Amino acid sequence: MTLLTSTPTQCTTPGRVKMRNRKRRCACLARTLKACSSVLLVLTQSKGEIGIFEWGMLYKENEVPRREAKRRKHDSEPYKSPTHAGGLFAINREFFLKIGAYDPGLLVWGGENFELSFKIWQCGGSIEWVPCSRVGHVYRGFMPYNFGKLANKKKGPLITINYKRVIETWFDEQYKEYFYTREPLARFLDMGDISEQLALKERLQCKSFQWYMDNVAYDVLDKYPALPANLFWGELKNSGTEKCVDALGRQPPAIIGLQHCHGQGHNQLIRLNAAGQLGVGERCIEADNQGIKLAFCRLGTVDGPWQYDETTSTLLHRTYKMCMGYHPQTRALALMPCDVHNAYQSWKFHTITPRW
Numbered sequence: 001m002t003l004l005t006s007t008p009t010q011c012t013t014p015g016r017v018k019m020r021n022r023k024r025r026c027a028c029l030a031r032t033l034k035a036c037s038s039v040l041l042v043l044t045q046s047k048g049e050i051g052i053f054e055w056g057m058l059y060k061e062n063e064v065p066r067r068e069a070k071r072r073k074h075d076s077e078p079y080k081s082p083t084h085a086g087g088l089f090a091i092n093r094e095f096f097l098k099i100g101a102y103d104p105g106l107l108v109w110g111g112e113n114f115e116l117s118f119k120i121w122q123c124g125g126s127i128e129w130v131p132c133s134r135v136g137h138v139y140r141g142f143m144p145y146n147f148g149k150l151a152n153k154k155k156g157p158l159i160t161i162n163y164k165r166v167i168e169t170w171f172d173e174q175y176k177e178y179f180y181t182r183e184p185l186a187r188f189l190d191m192g193d194i195s196e197q198l199a200l201k202e203r204l205q206c207k208s209f210q211w212y213m214d215n216v217a218y219d220v221l222d223k224y225p226a227l228p229a230n231l232f233w234g235e236l237k238n239s240g241t242e243k244c245v246d247a248l249g250r251q252p253p254a255i256i257g258l259q260h261c262h263g264q265g266h267n268q269l270i271r272l273n274a275a276g277q278l279g280v281g282e283r284c285i286e287a288d289n290q291g292i293k294l295a296f297c298r299l300g301t302v303d304g305p306w307q308y309d310e311t312t313s314t315l316l317h318r319t320y321k322m323c324m325g326y327h328p329q330t331r332a333l334a335l336m337p338c339d340v341h342n343a344y345q346s347w348k349f350h351t352i353t354p355r356w
Contacts, residue, residue, distance in 0.1 A: 049129075050065070050068070050129065053082075079129055086116075107147070110158065110162045121207075156189045160183060170201070172210050175209055181227040229273065233270065233349065234350045246258060247294050255292070256293065267281075272306060276304040287324065291332055315347050322337060
């Protein structure tokens with residue numbers, strides 16, 4: 001059996017990968033070698049996390065589910081994981097080629113870890129993390145390269161194009177909508193031809209994404225529930241200033257403000273869902289006595305306190321029973337007593353049309 005191992009140049013592995021046998025308990029594969037042709041081994045040091053994802057396709061990690069923990073007799077044993085971070089793994093070469101290796105339509109990087117994870121599980125394999133492995137990863141403070149000429153081949157963000165290509169191949173329709181709810185502009189992206197990927201999926205008789213969610217990624221919805229539809233999304237423009245709500249590139253918790261409306265989305269792509277959650281990217285917009293803030297969304301929830309009235313153009317915080325507005329003197333966003341005649345409390349959602 002031939003193993004392919006993948007380790008990026010910024011990583012170092014002081015030890016070798018070894019196949020488990022009866023004498024070694026620090027393992028790379030499951031208890032027997034019967035399934036080794038269809039097992040992906042993730043080489044990383046772990047305290048007991050598994051790889052999962054949120055609906056914008058950002059990689060996340062979660063504690064090992066109780067169901068999986070009970071299956072192991074020793075902490076040193078490998079354990080199953082729905083996804084992996086990419087780049088650090090060993091896989092049987094024959095199986096890797098059988099499932100189509102990497103989709104050649106994915107450009108540069110981004111999404112390839114999910115594509116490989118989904119096809120492995122849905123097409124008869126499994127992913128296991130190896131706690132006895134030791135890998136050092138050096139993170140840069142900046143990206144020392146750009147996407148070069150490859151970026152000219154596509155219109156729009158390459159990574160989101162990759163994500164769209166992956167979800168359109170491996171997700172069921174229901175789950176595709178969660179991605180488009182989280183990333184509305186992705187609907188406008190050209191992902192290229194995926195007919196060969198769909199034919200591979202059919203030829204290998206791969207299982208549905210619902211099967212994957214029920215049997216493999218069964219704990220994802222605990223942290224990242226199904227997303228309610230967006231009632232409104234786009235730029236949120238203030239009538240008194242003609243400027244748009246902008247996250248300002250800050251990390252939560254942080255005060256947000258208004259900026260010139262640029263029509264490109266990013267920090268100005270605001271979503272209000274049917275459960276009252278106001279969001280930008282993976283973050284939420286909340287309020288307190290300090291002002292309007294970018295906040296971490298509460299794990300396991302998709303609701304919020306906001307209610308938008310199209311007739312009065314006001315954005316009500318139902319908990320405080322006050323409206324979001326702009327103070328021209330302090331130049332800050334804040335909650336204030338609702339006044340439908342105050343232009344600084346008047347907001348309009350403008351759907352963004354990409355200029356790609």
